Amino acid sequence: MTRTFHFARRCFGTVISMGSLAGCVQQSPAIAGRANFASTQGTQASADQILLGRALVLNHDCAGCHGGASPQSVDWLAGRKTPAQGEFLIGPCALTPGATPCFRTMARNLTPDNATGLGRFSERQIFNALRYGLRVEDTPDVDITSGTPGVGNFPTHPRYIAPPMPWPGWRYMSDKELYSIAAYLKHAVKPAINKVPDSEGPPDFWASVYTVDNIGPYPPPAFPAASERIPQ
Numbered sequence: 393m394t395r396t397f398h399f400a401r402r403c404f405g406t407v408i409s410m411g412s413l414a415g416c417v418q419q420s421p422a423i424a425g426r427a428n429f430a431s432t433q434g435t436q437a438s439a440d441q442i443l444l445g446r447a448l449v450l451n452h453d454c455a456g457c458h459g460g461a462s463p464q465s466v467d468w469l470a471g472r473k474t475p476a477q478g479e480f481l482i483g484p485c486a487l488t489p490g491a492t493p494c495f496r497t498m499a500r501n502l503t504p505d506n507a508t509g510l511g512r513f514s515e516r517q518i519f520n521a522l523r524y525g526l527r528v529e530d531t532p533d534v535d536i537t538s539g540t541p542g543v544g545n546f547p548t549h550p551r552y553i554a555p556p557m558p559w560p561g562w563r564y565m566s567d568k569e570l571y572s573i574a575a576y577l578k579h580a581v582k583p584a585i586n587k588v589p590d591s592e593g594p595p596d597f598w599a600s601v602y603t604v605d606n607i608g609p610y611p612p613p614a615f616p617a618a619s620e621r622i623p624q
């Protein structure tokens with residue numbers, strides 16, 4: 393099973409609706425925290441933490457977009473290589489060629505290469521990206537204590553990670569889990585040199601897409617929430 397097919401399968405079940413950007417997210421083969429919890433900053437990441445991070449990366453299928461069939465692949469998590477791998481059309485153009493708006497987004501290089509991957513960023517910045525959806529290079533290396541722009545170190549004008557990166561779901565992983573992913577990416581994945589072109593996006597960096605109405609409140613209400621129940 394190729395990665396393209398794998399993603400296409402997911403895509404057919406995932407016609408997303410994001411206001412004016414309603415449409416299917418399609419891979420485009422030419423159109424087709426709290427740092428005080430588990431941060432390893434300044435200390436050695438433990439083998440347990442790295443193995444947990446590896447398991448989470450595997451079972452969340454990060455590679456389905458970020459590249460590599462398995463950890464055996466030389467391009468494991470190395471990011472978009474060609475338009476057919478790790479590149480997406482976001483917006484109505486994914487369903488109707490030529491329809492607008494249309495943005496091409498590219499899965500980033502998650503390996504610890506300094507120049508082209510995550511090597512020059514801290515584990516806290518990677519944590520902030522996964523918890524709050526903030527682009528790594530635009531995220532200060534500080535503890536963020538709020539999801540509201542301008543409050544608790546949350547940037548006043550946040551630059552969000554582009555779709556289809558499913559960070560709204562990753563927000564619900566624990567601090568320990570997210571820091572374990574960061575530790576695995578920084579310490580255990582082999583660096584791969586691959587300069588991924590910048591994703592295209594709207595001038596507000598998706599701020600009008602990632603609203604509470606669209607992705608739910610964070611932190612979430614306690615269980616059971618409105619559409620859940622406690623089994624009798």
Ligand code: HEC
Binds near residue numbers: 552554
């Ligand atoms: C459905 C596709 C998809 C999946 C699955 C996915 N990502 Fe992404 N990811 C993307 C895209 C596309 C971008 C680039 C968005 C941009 O340029 O703003 C991205 C960006 C990122 C970034 C930001 C990098 C930077 O330099 O700003 C991180 C970190 C990241 N992903 C980690 C992960 C991890 C860890 C997983 C699995 C737990 C994962 N992603 C799963 C598509 C995906």
